[in-house]
Amino acid sequence: MDTVSARLDIEMFVDCPECEHMIDLLSERDTDEYDHNEEGYLLRQMFPSNGSHDDFECKKVTCSQCKCTFNVKGLEW
Numbered sequence: 001m002d003t004v005s006a007r008l009d010i011e012m013f014v015d016c017p018e019c020e021h022m023i024d025l026l027s028e029r030d031t032d033e034y035d036h037n038e039e040g041y042l043l044r045q046m047f048p049s050n051g052s053h054d055d056f057e058c059k060k061v062t063c064s065q066c067k068c069t070f071n072v073k074g075l076e077w
């Protein structure tokens with residue numbers, strides 16, 4: 001019997017409030033080349049100690065498409 005390793009592929013989507021472009025917060029291509037997950041900032045918030053995702057946040061996201069900047073608060077699973 002073979003054993004293989006698993007691979008996790010995570011995407012975290014928001015819609016740009018200006019142009020409605022779909023942005024993956026984990027993709028620098030979508031966030032004007034800025035790494036919002038530096039030191040696991042976003043992924044750590046996926047497993048909050050109090051179990052609530054209401055406090056999930058990501059500040060000053062810049063849309064690669066229209067260059068507007070906005071904040072993200074809350075995370076739906």
Ligand SMILES: [Zn+2]
Nearest residue numbers: 016019063066
């Ligand atoms: Zn936009």
